[in-house]
Amino acid sequence: MADYTIRRARREDIDAIVRMLADDQLGATRDDAGDLEPYLRAFDEIDTDPNQVLVVVAIDDKPVGTLQLTIIPGLARRGATRGQIEAVRIHADHRGTGLGADLVRWAIDESRRRGCALVQLTSDTSRTDAHRFYGRLGFIPSHTGFKLKL
Template sequence: MEFTRAAVEHLPAIVRLLADDELGATRERAEDPLPEAYVQAFTRMEQQTGNFIIVALEDNQVIGCLQLIIIPGIARLGMTRGQIEGVRIDRNYRGKGFGESFIRYAIHEAEAMGCDMVQLTTDKERKGALRFYERLGFVASHEGLKLLLSK
């Protein structure tokens, strides 16, 4: 398995992965052609420093994706955090160690970019994901809250 920063040509596979579960199916649109909103979002991310998607490739096929955001801060003596979002592994590759290798890679990348902490959230309905992250050493130390802003 190879890990690399995503390119725009990876977007259809990334969106397919994001849409391939009960929650993602209601949030994403894995259509052909891909909605332009995904390309615009990817372009905005590329214009920022420290905000990118990493893909996991097996035989040049995207089998996983995650977003890594580097967040410099003032709290905790100016700690820089790595925020991991949108983690997905193709259902045909789950339970085989790919996810663990992928998260460990993201942690290594965050550390290499000066992060002293890596944090993530997972939907409360994803009980298996919570157990997975806890097994990797993540601690459910905070309650997360979200406010969806309508457009």
């Protein structure tokens, strides 16, 4: 595997991130790199929120993976803080290399560093390969999730 870094995403990374988001059966129906303006607005909000961390895995400073980590303070579990991992993607050319596992482990370590009591994520029911991947990293399927499109 090539040398890589995990770093905060920058505005100039957004095109590569959106292309990774759109590069699967679900993302292709939800994301489109043709118009980056809504993604850039979202990036600006994420980048200024101290409880949001959007990172990329970069090889030669080119993004080849990404995830978003949200730190959620809460009252449940005696006021526990949670790390919520979302939008984990690795570029198709780099899948199966261990970058995804390293990226998720980074998010777990960052959550621990920020005092989180647990790390959680959701994964679409159709992503059975992803479910096996998360299971290998120690995540257990403990809840049923629900979404309401607005």
